[in-house]
Amino acid sequence: MLKTNMCGELQIKDVGTSVILAGWVARRRDHGGLTFIDLRDSSGTIQIVIKNDKLNLTEKEISQIRNEWVLGVKGIVTERQEGARNSNMPTGDIEISVNELEIINQSNTPPFPINEDLSLDETNRMKYRYLDLRRSRMNQNLKLRHDVMHFIRNFLTNKKFIEIETPILNVATPEGARDYLVPSRIHPGKFYALPQSPQQWKQLLMVSGFEKYFQIARCFRDEDLRSDRQPEFTQLDIELSFVEEKDILILIEELMVSMLKELDLGFDFPLNFPLIPYSESMEKYGSDKPDLRFDLEINDLSSVFLNTSIKIFADVLKKDQRIRGIHIPGGNKLTKKQLQEFNEIAKLHGAMGVASMHFDDDYKITKSEYDGFSSLLEKFISIDELLTLNDRFNIKPGDAIIISAGHDDLTSQVLASIRNEAASMLNLVKETDLAFCFITEFPMFEYSDSANKWTAMHHLFTMPFEEDIQYIASDPKRVRSHAYDLVCNGQEVGSGSIRIHKSELLLKILQQLGIDESIAHEQFGHVLEAFEFGAPPHGGIAPGIDRIVALLAKESDIREVIAFPKTKTASDLLTGAPSKIGTENLDELHLKIDDPSS
RNA sequence: GGUUCAUUAGUGUAGUGGUGAACACACUAGCUUGUCACGCUAGGAACACGGGUUCAAUUCCCGUAUGAACCGCCA
Numbered sequence: 001m002l003k004t005n006m007c008g009e010l011q012i013k014d015v016g017t018s019v020i021l022a023g024w025v026a027r028r029r030d031h032g033g034l035t036f037i038d039l040r041d042s043s044g045t046i047q048i049v050i051k052n053d054k055l056n057l058t059e060k061e062i063s064q065i066r067n068e069w070v071l072g073v074k075g076i077v078t079e080r081q082e083g084a085r086n087s088n089m090p091t092g093d094i095e096i097s098v099n100e101l102e103i104i105n106q107s108n109t110p111p112f113p114i115n116e117d118l119s120l121d122e123t124n125r126m127k128y129r130y131l132d133l134r135r136s137r138m139n140q141n142l143k144l145r146h147d148v149m150h151f152i153r154n155f156l157t158n159k160k161f162i163e164i165e166t167p168i169l170n171v172a173t174p175e176g177a178r179d180y181l182v183p184s185r186i187h188p189g190k191f192y193a194l195p196q197s198p199q200q201w202k203q204l205l206m207v208s209g210f211e212k213y214f215q216i217a218r219c220f221r222d223e224d225l226r227s228d229r230q231p232e233f234t235q236l237d238i239e240l241s242f243v244e245e246k247d248i249l250i251l252i253e254e255l256m257v258s259m260l261k262e263l264d265l266g267f268d269f270p271l272n273f274p275l276i277p278y279s280e281s282m283e284k285y286g287s288d289k290p291d292l293r294f295d296l297e298i299n300d301l302s303s304v305f306l307n308t309s310i311k312i313f314a315d316v317l318k319k320d321q322r323i324r325g326i327h328i329p330g331g332n333k334l335t336k337k338q339l340q341e342f343n344e345i346a347k348l349h350g351a352m353g354v355a356s357m358h359f360d361d362d363y364k365i366t367k368s369e370y371d372g373f374s375s376l377l378e379k380f381i382s383i384d385e386l387l388t389l390n391d392r393f394n395i396k397p398g399d400a401i402i403i404s405a406g407h408d409d410l411t412s413q414v415l416a417s418i419r420n421e422a423a424s425m426l427n428l429v430k431e432t433d434l435a436f437c438f439i440t441e442f443p444m445f446e447y448s449d450s451a452n453k454w455t456a457m458h459h460l461f462t463m464p465f466e467e468d469i470q471y472i473a474s475d476p477k478r479v480r481s482h483a484y485d486l487v488c489n490g491q492e493v494g495s496g497s498i499r500i501h502k503s504e505l506l507l508k509i510l511q512q513l514g515i516d517e518s519i520a521h522e523q524f525g526h527v528l529e530a531f532e533f534g535a536p537p538h539g540g541i542a543p544g545i546d547r548i549v550a551l552l553a554k555e556s557d558i559r560e561v562i563a564f565p566k567t568k569t570a571s572d573l574l575t576g577a578p579s580k581i582g583t584e585n586l587d588e589l590h591l592k593i594d595d596p597s598s
Numbered sequence: 599g600g601u602u603c604a605u606u607a608g609u610g611u612a613g614u615g616g617u618g619a620a621c622a623c624a625c626u627a628g629c630u631u632g633u634c635a636c637g638c639u640a641g642g643a644a645c646a647c648g649g650g651u652u653c654a655a656u657u658c659c660c661g662u663a664u665g666a667a668c669c670g671c672c673a
Contacts, residue, residue: 027634034631047634067624084632092634109625112609116623116635120609122665177672197673223672224599288673348601348669450671458673485673495673544673568666 002072002104008044012093014077021046021073021096022104024134026115028065035062039071039096042139045089048073048096057101065103068110068134072102126573129564141561144263145549149216151259152236159251161212161238166201168194168218173523175460177221180231188590194220194232197542199459200527202239203499206538207530211241216545224568227557228491228547231570238496239540245482245498248541249275249438252486252494256436265552269434273486277441282408286324286416288442291490292435294428296419298412301325301403304388310380312352316405323405326415327393328422331400332358338425342402342418349413355403357389363397365390372397420490431554436488444468444479445512453514458483460509460524462497463539469505472512486543493548496541503531 003022010019023041035050052059065071075096086092111127112120114134125132132138153163172179172193179193195201197219205213215237222231240248253273260269274292281290284297301323305313313323328334343353355377363372370386389395402418404411423429444464445454454476456462464472468479486494500506506528510520521528546558559565566572586593 027636029633029636030630031633031636032630034633036633036636038634049632051631053631081632084634086634089634109608113624116609118610121605123605124609126665221672224670226672227667229672350669492673542673567664569664573664 003041006043007039007041007046008090010046010077010091010094010096012079015079015094017077019075019077019096021048021075023071024107025065025067025069025071027067030063033059035065037065037071039073044091046091046094046096047086047089048075048098049078050098050101055098055101057103061103062101066107066109068107068114069103070105070107072104073098074100074102122567123573126565126567129574133563138560141549141553141555142563144553145545145561147263148259148545148549148552151262152214152216152255155255155258156212156214156238159212161214162210163215164205164210164213165215166195166198166205166217170195175456177223180220180222183589183591185588185590196221197235198237199461202237202540203461203527203535203538204530206239206241206501207533207535209241209536211536213240213540214238225566225570227559228550230546230558230562230565232566233558233562234545235542236494236545237540237542239538241536241538243498243537243539245440245484245539248496248498248539249273249440249484252541252543253436253438256486260434260552263552267432267434267552268430270436273436273438275438275440278439278443278480279441281439282412285419286412286414287490288439288485289487289490289492290416290437290439291420291423291429292437293430293433293489294423296326296328296423296428298324298326298415298419299392301389304385304392308380308385309382310377313405321405321407322411323403324408324411324415325401325403326419326422327395328400328402328426329396330398330426331402331422332360332398334400334422334425341421345417345421346404346414349410349417351404351406351410351414354414354418355405357401357403359395359397359399361397363395363399434488434551436486439485439487441465441480442483442485443477444472444481444483444509445476447477454512456509456513457481458495458497460513461499461506461527463500464505464509469508472508476512482539484541486541488548488551491547491551492544493551494541494543496539498537498539501531501535501537503528506531 002020004020007021007023021039021041023039026038026040026045029036033052035052037048037050038045039048050062052062055062073096075098077094078097080093080095110131111124112118112131114131117135117137133142169182169192172181172191177196179196182192182194184190184192195217198215198217202213217235217237218232219235220232223229225231257269257271260267276290278288281288284290286298302317305317305323308314316323339356342356346352346354355375357375357377358373360372360374364370365386367387368383370383373386375381389401393401402422404414443457444462446457448455458481463482465480465482471478482498484496485492500509507517507520510517546561549561550556550558553561555561564572564574571578
């Protein structure tokens with residue numbers, strides 16, 4: 001070893017010991033004959049004191065040392081003089097009196113400061129990611145990520161789960177997200193697909209009798225990126241045999257709760273995660289991933305406006321659509337500009353806009369008159385309608401109501417988005433809250449307008465509710481499934497289901513999805529066949545590690561907790577991937593490039 | 599695939615239809631023995647690229663590139 005101790009681990013009790021340290025220059029303070037250097041290694045930093053006159057290096061050489069140079073230091077741990085201590089530093093009571101200094105390596109001036117927590121241009125951060133990761137914020141994020149994975153492995157191992165790796169080169173499937181494809185050299189014109197998740201493998205492992213499987217698995221999806229979506233990401237993939245839905249939910253709840261207790265990051269979180277059926281979540285929050293850190297529930301206001309003279313509302317009701325709204329306590333302090341943003345949100349989702357009602361500080365209402373109420377709808381709204389709203393929401397001066405009318409799909413999207421926006425505008429979100437919940441009873445099917453057919457909402461192997469199986473053909477919309485999501489702070493952080501373990505039922509589902517039996521056998525024949533050999537009832541869940549770590553690190557982008565992420569255009573600015581390949585490579589793979597841009 | 603925003607020394611920011619393009623840190627040179635975001639003196643260093651409008655463009659317009667946000671897409 002080139003060092004005997006770690007910079008950040010030295011303490012006052014080590015005073016007097018002779019140590020060898022090595023690390024990077026975090027900062028230097030050159031006083032001429034006396035130089036201070038904050039030396040950083042992976043454990044932290046410590047101040048080293050260089051008295052230039054009694055050293056192996058000349059004063060000139062010492063004065064040339066710069067940030068990020070790599071130094072080896074031989075010296076004595078010394079207690080700092082009274083008045084020279086630094087309470088901001090964990091090692092602030094001690095310092096190293098240097099006897100021998102070695103310049104192990106020099107460094108170019110870094111392209112951005114390493115020793116400050118600045119917001120930086122993403123291009124530069126990604127190009128010099130190895131330097132970006134030297135910054136303490138990123139360093140801590142990756143350490144936290146390790147702690148999370150370490151805890152998970154221990155926790156599940158203690159519960160007798162075993163981790164099994166599954167292939168990265170897989171057969172392509174037409175369902176779900178777009179696959180990343182890998183051309184085969186040996187089989188001209190054929191391709192492997194990188195796994196979107198180890199879904200089929202883990203079900204096959206259940207047939208193999210492992211009963212409790214997990215894997216911290218890399219998954220790949222060739223879809224457009226977002227702050228919570230990278231082309232490759234990491235899932236905690238879990239599957240168990242002989243379980244019901246509630247067993248899996250309890251397991252995950254226990255995993256998350258005990259992990260949060262162990263990590264002790266100062267978050268508030270529920271010890272029992274509420275279960276919210278999908279339909280209820282859509283009704284109350286307009287979303288299947290509600291942020292439960294605040295209320296602002298959506299309400300059905302249709303009944304208030306049954307005989308309204310507000311034309312747009314009457315028209316909507318005539319079409320059997322609904323009028324829904326959010327009562328925002330204190331919402332009247334939102335500015336005109338902020339309210340205009342709500343309209344922009346509505347338009348973004350294809351609605352005409354939203355209606356807002358304002359109850360000023362002098363708002364009063366009686367059976368016959370009101371004061372301090374304003375709205376574009378004021379001319380048309382009746383006192384009875386206003387009274388009903390007033391009583392229903394117990395409206396106080398300073399409140400506001402935002403209303404969206406139309407098709408449920410539309411009003412849900414609009415109001416869900418406004419709900420989140422309003423909460424952030426009004427500062428209702430507590431940073432230290434982790435509001436976990438499970439969304440359950442997802443619909444089995446959803447209609448895809450683009451493909452013009454029914455598709456599996458979760459995935460093909462999801463178990464429908466026993467009592468809903470009869471509606472698969474006649475009323476697919478009505479079929480609920482044993483699919484569930486783990487949601488936290490408005491983000492989906494995990495998704496799973498109880499699976500179908502009998503081929504007859506699976507074939508019935510495939511039929512409903514318009515997948516011909518022969519095609520089904522071609523694509524899923526191996527699973528169907530496996531199910532003929534005593535497949536146990538099974539189910540699982542796959543929490544997203546990146547999203548969970550990002551939540552715990554209070555980062556809004558999963559790139560901040562991934563060592564080497566890709567940009568929005570799925571490129572790696574550090575290595576240059578993806579890159580062109582030579583013709584000999586292409587020939588070997590039997591590929592020809594047809595690039596319209598070249 | 600679509601919409602929007604951004605791009606000024608190494609970094610982070612300021613600013614303008616007419617240049618002396620400002621500030622801080624970093625950098626270079628020098629001074630400096632108790633600092634800790636050390637201090638002091640001096641210096642070098644920038645308007646992403648291409649086209650257009652204009653007497654004149656870093657500034658206005660269009661396009662390209664790159665990055666980001668959102669919609670579509672995606673669990």
